[in-house]
Amino acid sequence: RLTASMEDYIEMIYRLSVKSGYTRVNDLAEKLNVQPPSVTKMMQKLHEKGLLDYQKYGMIHLTSEGIRLGKYFLERHNIVKEFLAILGANDNLQKDVEGIEHFLSWSNYQILAAFLQYLKENQDFIENFAQYRNRWLAEEV
Amino acid sequence: RLTASMEDYIEMIYRLSVKSGYTRVNDLAEKLNVQPPSVTKMMQKLHEKGLLDYQKYGMIHLTSEGIRLGKYFLERHNIVKEFLAILGANDNLQKDVEGIEHFLSWSNYQILAAFLQYLKENQDFIENFAQYRNRWLAEEV
Numbered sequence: 001r002l003t004a005s006m007e008d009y010i011e012m013i014y015r016l017s018v019k020s021g022y023t024r025v026n027d028l029a030e031k032l033n034v035q036p037p038s039v040t041k042m043m044q045k046l047h048e049k050g051l052l053d054y055q056k057y058g059m060i061h062l063t064s065e066g067i068r069l070g071k072y073f074l075e076r077h078n079i080v081k082e083f084l085a086i087l088g089a090n091d092n093l094q095k096d097v098e099g100i101e102h103f104l105s106w107s108n109y110q111i112l113a114a115f116l117q118y119l120k121e122n123q124d125f126i127e128n129f130a131q132y133r134n135r136w137l138a139e140e141v
Numbered sequence: 142r143l144t145a146s147m148e149d150y151i152e153m154i155y156r157l158s159v160k161s162g163y164t165r166v167n168d169l170a171e172k173l174n175v176q177p178p179s180v181t182k183m184m185q186k187l188h189e190k191g192l193l194d195y196q197k198y199g200m201i202h203l204t205s206e207g208i209r210l211g212k213y214f215l216e217r218h219n220i221v222k223e224f225l226a227i228l229g230a231n232d233n234l235q236k237d238v239e240g241i242e243h244f245l246s247w248s249n250y251q252i253l254a255a256f257l258q259y260l261k262e263n264q265d266f267i268e269n270f271a272q273y274r275n276r277w278l279a280e281e282v
C-alpha cells in the first residue's frame with residue numbers, strides 16, 4: 001500500500017514525465033514544494049516498491065507499474081475535481097480534491113467516473129441543479 | 142483546526158450522547174476500538190478546545206460548540222455515505238466514507254448535501270444511472 005504522499009509523488013512524476021518520458025529531482029522538488037533531499041529519500045522508497053528508476057539528483061523514470069499507477073492517480077484526481085466543479089464547487093476545490101482523492105477506492109472511483117460521464121451526457125439535469133443549489137444555499141444561510 | 146482523529150471522536154461522542162446527553166470514556170473506548178487511557182488523553186485536548194467537559198473515566202458532556210460540530214460531522218458522514226450508496230457503491234463504502242468525510246470542506250459539503258437531495262427528488266435519473274453504470278463497469282473490465 002502507498003501513503004497519500006507516495007501517491008502525490010507518483011501522480012506528479014507522471015504529470016511531469018508524460019511527454020519526455022522522464023523528470024528530474026529538482027523539477028519534482030520545485031513542483032511539490034519540498035527540498036531535493038526529501039525527494040531523493042522518497043525516490044529510494046518508490047524504487048524499492050518497483051515503481052521507478054532514478055539516479056541521485058538525476059533522471060527519474062517510472063517503471064511500467066509506475067506508469068499504470070501514475071495514469072490512474074492523475075485520472076482519479078481529474079474525476080474528483082471535475083465532479084465537484086460540475087456541481088458548482090469553487091471555494092476549496094483544489095484543497096478538497098487533494099485530500100479526497102487518496103480515500104476513493106478503485107471500485108468507487110469507477111462508479112464516480114461512470115457517474116461523471118452520465119452527468120455530462122445530461123446537461124439539462126446539471127443546469128437545473130445549478131438553480132436548485134442556489135435556492136438551497138440561500139435558504140441554508 | 143481539528144485533526145481527522147479529533148473529528149472522529151466528536152462525531153462518536155455526539156452519536157453516543159444524543160439521547161442521554163452524555164457518554165462515558167469506557168463506552169467511547171469500546172466504540173472507537175482504542176484503550177481508555179488514549180480516550181482520556183484525547184478528552185483533555187478536546188476540553189482545551191472548549192468542545193467538552195469530562196471527569197477522568199467518568200461522564201463526557203459536549204459543550205454547545207461540541208454539539209454543533211458533532212451534529213455537523215454526523216450529517217457530513219451520512220451525506221457522503223448516502224451519496225456513494227445512491228450511486229451503487231457497496232464495496233469499500235464504509236472505508237471510503239471514513240477517509241473522504243474529513244476532507245470535504247463546509248462549502249463543498251453544502252453543495253453535496255443539496256445535490257443529494259436533488260438526486261433523491263429525481264429517482265428516474267438515478268434508476269437510469271444504475272443501468273448506465275452496469276454497462277460502464279462491464280466494458281471497463
Ligand SMILES: [Mn+2]
Binds near residue numbers: 008077097098101
Ligand atoms: Mn492530486
Ligand SMILES: [Mn+2]
Binds near residue numbers: 238239
Ligand atoms: Mn465518520
